[in-house]
Amino acid sequence: MAGDKDTLLGMGFDAARVEWALKATGNRGLQPAMDHILEHESQPVPDLGAVSEQAGRSEPMDVDEDDEDAEALKSLGALKGNAVEAKSIKCSECGKIFKNTALANFHAExxxxxxxxxxxxxIKPLTEEEKKQRLEDLKAKMAEKRSKKAIEEAKENKINEALRRKAGKDMGKIKEDMKLKEALKEAEAKKREKIEDAKAKAAIKAQIEADKKARAEKAAREKAIRDGQPVPDSGAAGPSRAAAAPASAVAGKDFKETRLQIRMSTGGPPYTTTLSSDAPLREVAEYLAGQLNTLDSETVTLSQHFPRKIFTRQDFEKSLKDLGLTPSAVLIATP
Known part of the structure; x- marks a missing residue:
């Protein structure tokens, strides 16, 4: 049986599967072993010990439990030369013929x-030509099976690749949409900030111009008094009040932030900051105290040149919005 095993191993079959085929067929030859391998190619190799035990329990077909009686009868001439002797087992349902009970049991299962x-x-043993042909047929069948399997795997890989690419495209589109939305949102925020900043600058500029006019009018009145000239009519300040009207209208709108320019009555560069419109005026005093160590937020006085107003301590608890300082204002701080 070593020759059959070597032949099967030479064909590239797994050693465990060859052992299984030889034991399952009772070492009845190359043909049954090849049939077994081909028919069970897709099945896992079982415990070979169990297979050997099952094969060992199979009883040979041609063993007659009355062999001794048969021999006695034959010696007496009771069994003639035309007596029937079974040489194989035949399946009555499909007509296949089997050499032994092990193969018949396998077919039944x-x-x-x-x-x-x-x-x-x-059942005559295979000739060398028949064995060679059977091997060629087996190789061709296995090659065909591998080819079909390769085609199926290629189709499956193609489908998987298409799904992977589609998923990648979808994910890329989602990322691009998110980037676009973020860019639009950022651009809108910058645009809104730019508009609010321009409005705040315009309001501050209007306030500065109004302060200049007020100082010029005051200087003109003082000069006229010194020179004994008629004092200019205070109605000249009307344009300043009219110029402030747009600023107050702007301040009445619901702005979330207020831009402030704070000047010290003692001189020096102004301080600029931006606070929430809902913040109390007290935060302005606290901001100045943080900038100047010599200033006390509890005693500092805040005022506005135009319109002329001095904020009281009660005003310190009111919001910038309620005090009409939005979206921007110029304050004078007196230590």
């Missing part, structure tokens, strides 16, 4: 057939 009978047909 595989096909579900259960009708068998003894047959005088003898």
């Amino acid at each position: 595989k096909s579900g057939h259960d009708q068998f009978e003894e047959s005088t047909e003898e």
Whole structure:
């Protein structure tokens, strides 16, 4: 049986599968072993010990439990030369012939057939040509099976690749949409900030111009008094009040932030900051105290040149919005 095993191993079959085929067929030759390998190619190799035990329990077909009686009868001439001797087992349902009970049992398990009978047909061993042809047929069948499997795997890989690419495209589109939305949102925020900043600058500029006019009018009145000239009519300040009207209208709008320019009455560069419109005026005093160590937020006085107003301590608890300082204002701080 070593020759059959070497032949099967030479064909590239797994050693465990070859052992299984030889034991399952009772070492009855190359043909049954090849049939077994081909029919069970997709099944896992079982415990070979169990297979050996099952094969060992199979009883040979041609063993007669009355062998001694048969021999006695034959010696007496009771059994003639035309007596029937079973040489194989035949499946009554499909007509296949098997050399031994092990192969017949295997066929029964595989096909579900259960009708068998003894047959005088003898299964001749394969010739070298038949063995070679059987091997070629087996190789061709296995090659065809591998080819079909390769085609199926290629199709499956193609589908998986298409799905992967589609998923990648979808994810890329989602990321691009998110980037676009973020860019639009950022651009809108910058645009809004730019508009509010321009409005705040315009309001501050208007306030500065109004302060200049007020100082010029005051200087003109003082000069006229010194020179004994008629004092200019205070109605000249009307344009300043009219110029402040747009600023107050702007301040009445609901702005979330207020831009402030704070000047010290003692001189020096102004301080600029931006606070929430809902913040109390007290935060302005606290901001100045943080900038100047010599200033006390509890005693500092805040005022506005135009319109002229001095904020009281009660005003310190009011919001910038309620005091009409939005979106921007110029304050004078007196330590």
